Amino acid sequence: xxxxxxxxxxxxxxxxxxxxxxxxxxxxxxxxxxxxxxxxxxxxxxxxxxxxxxxxxxxxxxxxxxxxxxxxxxxxxxxxxxxxxxxxxxxxxxxxxxxxxxxxxxxxxxxxxxxxxxxxxxxxxxxxxxxxxxxxxxxxxxxxxxxxxxxxxxxxxxxxxxxxxxxxxxxxxxxxxxxxxxxxxxxxxxxxxxxxxxxxxxxxxxxxxxxxxxxxxxxxxxxxxxxxxxxxxxxxxxxxxxxxxxxxxxxxxxxxxxxxxxxxxxxxxxxxxxxxxxxxxxxx
Numbered sequence: 060x061x062x063x064x065x066x067x068x069x070x071x072x073x074x075x076x077x078x079x080x081x082x083x084x085x086x087x088x089x090x091x092x093x094x095x096x097x098x099x100x101x102x103x104x105x106x107x108x109x110x111x112x113x114x115x116x117x118x119x120x121x122x123x124x125x126x127x128x129x130x131x132x133x134x135x136x137x138x139x140x141x142x143x144x145x146x147x148x149x150x151x152x153x154x155x156x157x158x159x160x161x162x163x164x165x166x167x168x169x170x171x172x173x174x175x176x177x178x179x180x181x182x183x184x185x186x187x188x189x190x191x192x193x194x195x196x197x198x199x200x201x202x203x204x205x206x207x208x209x210x211x212x213x214x215x216x217x218x219x220x221x222x223x224x225x226x227x228x229x230x231x232x233x234x235x236x237x238x239x240x241x242x243x244x245x246x247x248x249x250x251x252x253x254x255x256x257x258x259x260x261x262x263x264x265x266x267x268x269x270x271x272x273x274x275x276x277x278x279x280x281x282x283x284x285x286x287x288x289x290x291x292x293x294x295x296x297x298x299x300x301x302x303x304x305x306x307x308x309x310x311x312x313x314x315x316x317x318x319x320x321x322x323x324x325x326x327x328x329x330x331x332x333x334x335x336x337x338x339x340x341x342x343x
Contacts, residue, residue, distance in 0.1 A: 062153035062183065068190040069181045073111045073197060082122065083111055084201045087119035091321070094152040103251035103310040105277065107338035108137065108191040108298075113325045114256065114273040116294040120320040120340040122198040130248035131207040131250045132165060132241075133199065134234055136301035137191030137254040141211045144184035147230055149173060152221050155193070165208035168237060172210065176233035178226055185213040191254040191298065216300035219289040220339070224245070224314065227300050231282075231307025238312060254306035255298025257337030263326045269294050276342055278317040282306045294324040297336075299310040309343035 066075075096104060099206040104121045107114035108170035139148070151169035154161040173179050186192070192211045214230070216223065238249045257273065269292050276285035282303040289299050296302070309317075320342060324335040 060294060062064055064155045064186065066157050066193060067188050068193060072184055072190055074111075074113070074275065075158055076304070080158050080197060081201060081272050083115065084119075084198060086337050087111065087115040088123045090116045091123040101318075101342040102311040102314050103197055103253065103304065103343040105253045105302055105341040105343070106195060107340070108194045108254045109256055109325070109338065111194070111199055113328050113336065114338040117321050117323050117338040117340050118326050121342070122202055125202040129203060130250050131203065131266070132247055132249045133209040133252055134212065134238075135192045135195055135205065135209055135250055135252045135254060136212045136214060136298070136304055137189060138301055139215045140189060140191065140297065140300040141185065142217065143247070144213070145180040145182040146215045147176075147178045147226065148181065148182035148185040149161055149179050150183055150211050152184045153326055155196060155311055157193070157200060159197050160205035162196055162205055164202065165210055166265030168208070168241060169210045171237040171240065172233060175236055176230060179212075184209055189213060193251055195254055214239040214298075214300035214304065216271045216298060219286045219299055223300055224286045224303060226301040227282065228307050231304040232311055233309040234304065236330060238308070249253060251305050253298060253301040255296060255302050257294075257296045257339055258335040259285070259295040259297070261295070261333035261335050261337045263324050264281060266335050266337045270296075270339065271301050272280055274319060274322065274339055274341065277306065277343070280306050280314055280317060280343065295304060305343060314343050
């Protein structure tokens with residue numbers, strides 16, 4: 060039986076009307092297209108997941124790079140905000156719907172990941188109401204249509220400790236191994252998206268200081284330094300587990316460094332600098 064996962068934040072985080080949603084995404088991408096073109100191959104990216112009004116234009120710095128000839132397969136890692144269900148949860152089959160249509164989970168890749176890593180569990184519960192992965196799909200649909208496939212992975216990120224870091228390293232290596240195997244057997248290219256926002260509800264100057272301190276470790280592809288800095292500053296970056304796993308996978312796939320495409324805060328839209336959320340688009 061086909062599992063259909065309906066959109067749960069349409070009309071809240073992004074427009075529920077397909078025509079208006081396309082215009083919303085188009086406007087965000089237009090703001091990002093004036094940047095310098097990035098040369099070279101990348102394996103992964105960190106992308107924000109707040110409401111499109113606030114972070115969509117930052118996410119567009121990454122999505123403006125996606126073209127019709129880009130890979131049609133994506134592994135999307137996101138935090139588990141509700142903390143329900145498994146620690147490393149894969150939804151291995153189903154159709155995720157958005158106002159722009161439905162996108163199919165790639166069961167073959169999901170099974171490959173589940174075989175390679177005992178930490179992974181097939182668990183629908185963490186994905187039922189989680190927005191961090193859902194909000195990435197309309198951008199991809201706008202850029203390449205709805206015929207791409209993806210695998211959603213939810214990671215609980217409560218404490219940036221050694222136990223979680225070890226788990227993220229195991230998960231990241233399993234993802235890279237599965238991607239290499241898929242490339243070898245099926246000639247399929249996969250991109251990894253780590254969905255995360257940065258500092259939450261602190262003054263803008265402090266958020267910029269903390270977030271840029273964290274981003275420096277991400278650009279060096281140093282997951283240990285990144286975790287240490289999250290713990291040191293008690294940083295409220297919600298998807299630090301997803302980011303760490305993506306860093307490890309990117310290195311396993313040959314990545315040497317990262318590139319910051321854009322950093323901003325909610326104050327750039329709201330004008331309120333007293334309590335902001337930080338957003339970054341980073342290539343790995």
